[in-house]
Amino acid sequence: MKIAIPMESDRVCAHFGRAPYFLIVNIDNDKKEVVNTKVVESVPCDGQGHGKAVKVLLGEKPNGVICINMGKNSMESLSKKGIEIYKCETDNVDECIKLFLEEKLEKIN
Secondary structure (H helix, E strand, O other), X not given: OEEEXXXXXXXXXXXXXXXXXXXXXXXXXXXXXXXXXXXXXXOOOOOOOOHHHHHHHHOOOOOEEEEOOXXXXXXXXXXXXOOEEEEOOOOOHHHHHHHXXXXXXXXXX
């Protein structure tokens, strides 16, 4: 499974569309552990459009996104592509991943 997390300064970005980069996390589903990660630069929205970050993310073909907050347009675009969206209440990326692996994050789509 591949999960994307919007990031800013080594923390989960408070708003999906404003994230300067995504952390892409590959997870071994059987072992419920992280296999590897990579960083992908995003194109943060400037208040004029919300599709840029979604387009970058779709190129990575994630199965899911972990975020703190996501706008309606981005959520709809990702949902239409079958990407599951999970809400995390903390900006600590390690904690968000841990909660995801433990299946303790709320799916919001």
